Amino acid sequence: MQGQLPVLECRALCLGYERREVLHELSFVLREGERLCVLGENGTGKSTLLLALLGLKRPTKGEIIYGADSARRQIGYLPQQLAVQQDFPARAVEVVRSGFLGAMGPKAWYTREQRARAGEIMAQLGVAELADRCFRELSGGQQRRVLLARALCATRRLLLLDEPEAGLDPIAAKELAQLIRALHKDKGIAVIQVSHEVESALDGADYVLHLTRGAFEGDRFFGTAEEYRASPLGQDYMMNCRAGRQAARRVEYE
Amino acid sequence: MNDFIAQLLEITQYTFLRRGLAVGMLVTLCAALLGVTLVLRHYSMIGDGLSHIGFGALAVAAAFQWAPLPVALPAVMLSAFLLLHDGKGARKLRGDAAVAIFSTSCLALGVLILSFRGGSNVDLMNYMFGSILSLTQNDLWLSLALSAVVLPGFLWFFHRIFSLTFDPSFARATGVKTQAYQLFTAGLTALTVVLGMRMMGTLLISSLMIFPALIAMRVCKSFRGVAVCAALVAAACFVIGFVLSCTVRRGLPTGATIVVTNLCAFGIFAVAGRIRWRNRTHCGD
Numbered sequence: 323m324q325g326q327l328p329v330l331e332c333r334a335l336c337l338g339y340e341r342r343e344v345l346h347e348l349s350f351v352l353r354e355g356e357r358l359c360v361l362g363e364n365g366t367g368k369s370t371l372l373l374a375l376l377g378l379k380r381p382t383k384g385e386i387i388y389g390a391d392s393a394r395r396q397i398g399y400l401p402q403q404l405a406v407q408q409d410f411p412a413r414a415v416e417v418v419r420s421g422f423l424g425a426m427g428p429k430a431w432y433t434r435e436q437r438a439r440a441g442e443i444m445a446q447l448g449v450a451e452l453a454d455r456c457f458r459e460l461s462g463g464q465q466r467r468v469l470l471a472r473a474l475c476a477t478r479r480l481l482l483l484d485e486p487e488a489g490l491d492p493i494a495a496k497e498l499a500q501l502i503r504a505l506h507k508d509k510g511i512a513v514i515q516v517s518h519e520v521e522s523a524l525d526g527a528d529y530v531l532h533l534t535r536g537a538f539e540g541d542r543f544f545g546t547a548e549e550y551r552a553s554p555l556g557q558d559y560m561m562n563c564r565a566g567r568q569a570a571r572r573v574e575y576e
Numbered sequence: 577m578n579d580f581i582a583q584l585l586e587i588t589q590y591t592f593l594r595r596g597l598a599v600g601m602l603v604t605l606c607a608a609l610l611g612v613t614l615v616l617r618h619y620s621m622i623g624d625g626l627s628h629i630g631f632g633a634l635a636v637a638a639a640f641q642w643a644p645l646p647v648a649l650p651a652v653m654l655s656a657f658l659l660l661h662d663g664k665g666a667r668k669l670r671g672d673a674a675v676a677i678f679s680t681s682c683l684a685l686g687v688l689i690l691s692f693r694g695g696s697n698v699d700l701m702n703y704m705f706g707s708i709l710s711l712t713q714n715d716l717w718l719s720l721a722l723s724a725v726v727l728p729g730f731l732w733f734f735h736r737i738f739s740l741t742f743d744p745s746f747a748r749a750t751g752v753k754t755q756a757y758q759l760f761t762a763g764l765t766a767l768t769v770v771l772g773m774r775m776m777g778t779l780l781i782s783s784l785m786i787f788p789a790l791i792a793m794r795v796c797k798s799f800r801g802v803a804v805c806a807a808l809v810a811a812a813c814f815v816i817g818f819v820l821s822c823t824v825r826r827g828l829p830t831g832a833t834i835v836v837t838n839l840c841a842f843g844i845f846a847v848a849g850r851i852r853w854r855n856r857t858h859c860g861d
Contacts, residue, residue, distance in 0.1 A: 376745075376748075376749040377748075377749065378745065378748055378749060397749065399746055399749045399750075401743070401745065401746060409793055410616060410742065411616075411792075411793055411796055411797050411798055411799050411801065411802045412738070412742055412798065412799050413797070413798040413799070416738060416798060416799055416800070417742065419735070420735060420738060420739040420742065420743075420746075420747075421750070423735060423736060423739050423747065423750050423751070423752055424750035424751040424752075426735070430731065430732040430733070430734065430735070431735070432735065456797040456798075472746070476750050
């Protein structure tokens with residue numbers, strides 16, 4: 323793995339809001355084809371970290387370095403939930419193509435290659451036949467795939483996924499997870515995935531970043547997936563999640 | 577139909593009517609295109625709010641005997657930047673509440689100023705409901721300049737505007753300068769409102785922005801379709817309303833006639849949309 327080019331590097335990254343520091347001096351390197359899984363409860367700074375990686379939030383200290391030729395514009399971002407209003411007119415293919423905007427420069431229209439590539443990506447993700455459908459009339463799983471296709475138009479190297487399985491039914495969630503895994507393996511795209519679904523997120527992850535409410539080095543975990551499974555924090559969290567799921571299931575049955 | 581064309585030809589023989597037709601058409605097209613993004617971003621009332629602010633500015637200008645446009649334009653543009661800007665300052669008072677408070681205050685102040693000055697009710701009526709007679713050669717130049725920016729600009733930035741409207745945070749993450757586009761649309765919206773309110777009146781100008789987008793959304797389900805359809809419908813409704821207002825005996829108020837024409841179109845398109853989408857899910861337009 324060491325031979326691979328770095329796609330993203332955080333150097334002593336500090337993030338925070340006016341009064342509260344959320345992350346203090348986080349450093350890591352992500353290389354081509356690696357997968358980082360970001361875990362943590364709500365309010366521990368996962369979303370803040372995502373915003374910073376996307377360039378939407380300025381670090382209070384430290385820096386984020388993107389790989390040799392991949393500027394910020396080359397990140398493919400899959401948002402957690404898109405609050406599209408009821409009657410927004412948009413065809414799926416219009417949504418997918420908008421992923422190319424970062425690469426368009428001053429041009430006004432998409433090139434023929436870009437259109438063709440959008441078509442290829444949609445075919446790969448199994449949404450080619452939905453191209454002319456209205457985005458808002460698609461099912462949750464279909465919408466997520468269309469948005470993933472948009473993200474893939476924006477990048478060839480780094481995908482940023484914000485809880486990709488949230489709000490999907492178990493079958494759609496599993497299919498999406500398989501799809502992401504295939505992309506990651508076959509194309510060597512690096513993936514950063516924020517998730518609440520510990521087990522499925524850990525499966526195939528190279529690194530784990532677990533954030534807690536504390537901002538400092540000692541409060542969080544960063545290491546390989548094996549190390550995480552063996553660590554007290556990891557075991558504790560996985561057990562809690564399992565218990566939580568069982569409790570939820572029990573409630574469902576009653 | 578032949579009657580209609582004959583009347584249209586007759587109208588074009590009068591200079592002031594010709595000017596009204598030209599200014600109105602240009603402003604209508606700009607308003608329709610800008611309206612598509614405004615409506616989809618939940619800023620439908622921004623046009624209404626801005627026109628009230630413009631009314632206040634016009635009243636001040638009238639009270640001090642200043643030229644109306646140099647006062648109204650900067651005032652409305654500044655307000656548009658403040659209201660459409662998503663920055664930190666707007667956090668406390670935002671969205672519809674901010675627009676409502678700000679604009680009604682300006683309207684009230686404008687009315688007070690006009691009444692203190694002892695101005696005639698004709699001025700007030702003209703500002704409130706508009707009049708094609710008040711359009712000047714200057715308005716024609718300004719509206720030509722406005723449409724020279726808006727129409728090509730909308731085409732050129734079409735995909736960016738779509739992305740920005742559909743998912744602003746994704747657009748920002750891919751490097752679209754959302755802030756700049758927002759200021760740009762705010763400025764153009766202000767310009768459209770100031771130009772349009774002379775013709776349509778303070779109370780009705782916002783309909784030029786909202787109606788075409790809403791009408792188009794009944795029938796078209798793609799962003800491109802909605803933009804094209806909105807522009808066409810707006811142009812058609814404007815011409816029909818304009819001709820009706822000039823030819824019906826005694827002359828109907830132009831602004832109101834155009835709004836009612838739009839309302840009829842809305843009804844027709846709503847029914848057409850129902851029929852069109854009853855059995856289909858594709859949006860091929």
